[in-house]
Structures are given as C-alpha cells and as structure tokens.
Amino acid sequence: MKWKKIKEIIIFSLIRLSALFIVIALGIMLFYIFSGGIGKISWEFLSSFPTNGMKSGGIFPMIIGTLSLMILTMLIALPIGILSAIYLVEYTKPGRFTDIIRLAVHNLAGVPSIVYGLLGLGLFVLFLGFGLSLISAAFTLAIMVLPIVITASQETLYAVPKSMREGALALGSTKWETTRHHVLPYAIPGMLTGSILALSRAAGETAPIIMTGAAFYMTHLPSSVFDEFMALPYSIYTLSTESSDVQATRPVVFGAIIVLLLIVLGMNLIAISLRNYYRKKYRW
Numbered sequence: 001m002k003w004k005k006i007k008e009i010i011i012f013s014l015i016r017l018s019a020l021f022i023v024i025a026l027g028i029m030l031f032y033i034f035s036g037g038i039g040k041i042s043w044e045f046l047s048s049f050p051t052n053g054m055k056s057g058g059i060f061p062m063i064i065g066t067l068s069l070m071i072l073t074m075l076i077a078l079p080i081g082i083l084s085a086i087y088l089v090e091y092t093k094p095g096r097f098t099d100i101i102r103l104a105v106h107n108l109a110g111v112p113s114i115v116y117g118l119l120g121l122g123l124f125v126l127f128l129g130f131g132l133s134l135i136s137a138a139f140t141l142a143i144m145v146l147p148i149v150i151t152a153s154q155e156t157l158y159a160v161p162k163s164m165r166e167g168a169l170a171l172g173s174t175k176w177e178t179t180r181h182h183v184l185p186y187a188i189p190g191m192l193t194g195s196i197l198a199l200s201r202a203a204g205e206t207a208p209i210i211m212t213g214a215a216f217y218m219t220h221l222p223s224s225v226f227d228e229f230m231a232l233p234y235s236i237y238t239l240s241t242e243s244s245d246v247q248a249t250r251p252v253v254f255g256a257i258i259v260l261l262l263i264v265l266g267m268n269l270i271a272i273s274l275r276n277y278y279r280k281k282y283r284w
Helices: 002-040 043-047 060-091 096-109 113-127 134-159 162-170 175-202 207-212 232-241 246-281
Strands: none
Touching: 002 246, 043 060, 060 096, 060 134, 060 175, 060 232, 060 246, 096 134, 113 134, 113 207, 134 175, 134 207, 162 175, 175 246, 207 232, 232 246
C-alpha cells in the first residue's frame, strides 16, 4: 500500500511538472515577444501602410489580408466539413466506402502544410487559372483544415445520446428532421469550437500561402478575391529571414507577431463564447 502511494505521488508530480513546464515556456515566449514589440503598437502602426521597404510604416494591409483570408477559408471549410461529418455519422452505414472516406480524412490530417501549398499551386493557381490570389490561398487552407473540422464535428455528433435519435424517430420524425431539430442543436457548440480552433491554426500558416497568393510588399489593398494580398505570417517570416537590416525591422516583426497572436486569441475567445452560449441554450 505504501509503494502504491509513493507511485501515485511520483506520477502526479510528473503531471504537475509537465503542466508547469508548458506554462513557463508560454510565459517566456510571451515575455520575449511583448518586450520586443509592445512599444511598436500604436494606432498609426495598425492603420497605415508599410514604407521604406517594410522598415517603417504600419501593417494595415497585412491585417486586412489575414482577416479576409480567414473569412473566406471559414466560408469554404465550415459548410463542407460540417455537412461531411453529418453524412458520415448520421447517414452512412458501415462498409468499404465509408472506411475509405474515414481513411482519407485521417491521412489528410497528417499531410505537411508545404504539401498543401504545392497542391494549391498546381490545382487552384495553375490548373483552374485562379492565379496567385486570395481565393487560391483560401481554398488551399480550407482543404488543409477540413480534416480537423470533420473530425471535431464527428466526435461532437457521436457525443449526442443515441436515445435522442431513437425517440424522435419513434415519434414519426424523418431522418433529416431528427438530425436538424434533435441532434444538431446539441452538437453545434462542439462543432463550432473545433472548427474555429482549426481556423485559428490556419491563421498562422505560412507555407501554403507563399505558393498561392501572399505578396511581400503591396501599396494597395486587394480589390477582389483574385488579387494578391499581404498576410501577417508571410510578412513575419520574410522580415525575420530575408531582411538586410534585421535591427531596423525587428520591432515591426515583433509588433506583427503580437497582432497575429491577438487575432488568434480573438478567434479562440469567439469559439469559447459560442460554445458557452449554446451550452446554456441547449441542455439535456
């Protein structure tokens, strides 16, 4: 009995140390970033265009480009991902075809982002003729996050008790009425949370957008979805690795990183707020 108690203490200590390590690593990273860039954050920095080869000015076109890309990606990925999950959970029967679809989803989740960039370059930029553009990048990121959206939505649908479906069907509801009125209201919180978290991950991707439409320097905003655009991840990467004057661009880099972190944090807070709202609205 004494040895079991000692083993329990050791295991819980390791768990606490692991959690503490994560918190310390996050704290060090945030301190390093904010100490290097918080002085750069101002209204002028957020609302003006870059000048002098990105060494001065602001990051307004990068913010607009990133937000536009996320909105387009969401409009493409969410309907396809959620409807695919509903089909796989509610309508398909176990069989070879269903197994192939599930295997494809799991395999797509493990593909490196640079491969998605090559896919977007070949399919959307060259084959479909969209060119280097906002829409090409959005389709590429949508395909990249689809496995996460589908998987998160599937797990949420599985969590809805089977008895709710059986009760609705027993009272004469059709399959779609059961799904629409008795399953989806309870699954929406988890589906939205997982989907928005997937999109927040896509907000920081660099490799796919380099090949599909992100530009390093522009003096105007994109006028349509078929124009090139500036984005925070690509600008941060380029300024960090290819700038001829690192000291001059370093405050801009750290300031852009802070803004990108705030955008991702904002998306996560939206996901949490939506989840809490729907959990209060729908209870079983």
